[in-house]
Amino acid sequence: MRPGLRTRGFKKVRKKLPSGVLTTHFKKENPSRHKCGVCDSELHGLPRMKPIRYSNLNKSARTVNRKFGGSLCSKCSRDSIKKIVKVIVKVNENVE
Known part of the structure; x- marks a missing residue:
């Protein structure tokens, strides 16, 4: 086995070739889903890919187009804005 493939970052997939021989193919695993910074729920609308491919996407495909998009889920961002x-409002009441 090649030294570069001796890591736990690769998933080993057993494949049967047309000749009938079983071989091991190494597949790089996808990264985990993006998580909310407050409640740890999965963020929707963000692609699940490696950073090098992620950087090739345009900005609208990389993030969600709202405040805190890409770091907080919709519920947590709504709560933080509230x-x-x-x-x-409290500061404005004290000033008046």
């Missing part, structure tokens, strides 16, 4: 608005 918290920010409550703080701003």
Whole structure:
């Protein structure tokens, strides 16, 4: 086996060739899904690919087009925006 393939980053797949011989093919595993920074749920709308391929995508395919898109899920981003608005309203009430 080639030294470059002796890592745990490759998934070993047994393949039967047309000649009937069994061989081992090495397949690079996909990275895990992106997770929310607050609740650890999976983020939707983000591709699951290796960083080198991810950098070749255009920006609209890489992120979700909203505040905190790509780092927080929709529920957590909604909650954080509500918290920010409550703080701003409270500050404005104290000023007046």
